[in-house]
Amino acid sequence: MAIPLVYNVRSLRARWSSTVVAVLGIAGTVGVFVAMLSLARGFEATLVASGSARNAIVRRAGATSEMDSSVMLEQVRVIEDAPGVERGAAGPLVSPEVVVIASFPLKGRDTEGNAQVRGVSPKALAVRPTVKIVAGRVFQPGLTELLVGRNVAASYVGLELGKTVRFGGGTWTVVGVFDSGGTAYDSELWCDFSVLRQVYQRPQNMFQSATARLTSPDALTTFKDALTADPRVTVQIDREIDYYAKQSRQLTTLITVLGTIVAVVMGIGAVFGALNTMYSAVAERSREIATLRALGFGSGSIVASFVVEALCIAFVGGLLGCLAVLPLNGLTTGTINWQTFSHLAFAFQVTPVLLTWGLVFALLMGLVGGVPPAIRASRARIAVALREL
């Protein structure tokens, strides 16, 4: 039978000061690790949630995003007639759209932030049923009226309901606020596409994308096959959810890699903390260890005992680190979406999976910090160690 766990737990309590140092080192590392991952997760989730499995976004072939795409009016007609497109009372549910970037002063800061302004068709809300008007009303076609996402209203000066704002050479009135459930649309301003094109002096027969509501998620293949085979259009078609996932990939990868690098560097420090704690524990308790071995506990039991002790430190540290970042869950922050160069508000997402990763990372640090001292403990000469004071 192994050395009882109570021996390790009480030993840790008896040497509480060095235990606390090691626990805090691991807690800090796990906290940063989980926080960075939850940042990446939040960004990714916000963009991915913007897309619907039943929607297809059509862009010019080769375009990397809506910003460098163009879809002509005659192509929109072909898209509307394509098989698989849902049809409503107002005809096929296709929203040809125009996007521009405009800058507005950010609340609480002496700087401006870029916001994406999306000129949409009157069918936009039918194409994206998750978008709900939470205050005011929808813009009227032909007027310089804005419907703003809830994050826009909260983040920028002068974009609250009822306010007027100048951009692109026009004066616009905010007539409504919408909520898309925490997706990227919440960071956008929507208006009539024809008005936006006029204000920005864009050609009247050109859009940047067209989003089609499909009859079902499975209808994408039929829709895609029909359009790619049609010589009148040269477009690329993505499921909307995949398009936004691709958009999130670059920044998500960057945050994850940076977060991991920071966590690993901090982790090395924490491992040294754990090593120091465990080596001093082994040194302080060399006679206890020798006594246990004299009584008949084998080297394996000694190694297991000290590794378990290190894992206890790591587990408590990991738990504390996870608890420390829990309040971040749902906290809204913002960054530039590198694909659209516009400000995107998103919330930290501290998920159970990330917390598990945090605990696994902590236990890994405990293992690395615990094994070498444990091996040293098991290899000391009993007869010599018994004489140590």
Added chain:
Amino acid sequence: MVRIDGRGDGSSLIRARGLGKTYQRGGEEIHVLQGLNLDVDAGDFVAFMGPSGSGKTTLLNLLGGLDVPSAGSVTVGGDEITRMSTRKLTAWRARHVGFVFQMYNLIPVLTAFQNVELPLLLTRLSKTDRRRHVETALTVVGLGDRMHHYPRQLSGGQEQRVGIARAIVADPTFLLCDEPTGDLDRKSADEVLELVDRLVRDHGKTVLMVTHDPLAAARARVVLHLEKGVLVDT
């Protein structure tokens, strides 16, 4: 019967032949034990005396399988322990040897009960049986009412009695006591010695004890002196 001439008939419990131990210190060889012979029968109570550095503790460590000799052999109950692997020797110690240390060597974060239970964790006894054995051992040493005290809550004499309870709880083949009264006042020392004496007298235990204390040695049936690495009868 205890013999140091190497002519035991092979029926003895503990038999050492040509035992030698040499240490290296700064390029110099120090011969602590040299060709030592010893035969101890079951139920004997042997005291080893000698000046500091004469090799008493080294001899005890070799007999208890805590150290390996540079030469010679140790056989206990027919098993030559000097030929055993480390793993086998560890298991052998757990089964056959009870150690009593000068500084008691109790685990400070464990209670008297938990300290005494340690050797039993290496057996197949159930939790209930372990409890029964521990309670019996602590009662034998007169500490039935101190089972849940931590070492820091006990006097030196009581700590050593817990140490003895730990040594006897698994009913080992023999006890090795290294200066068991070296850190105790006279009264506590007498109590501990009385206890050791009783273990030999009433329970038939075999005890090998290293001591500087002539009064402690006087309790033993045989007193052997270590001089220049060899045993001398007195």
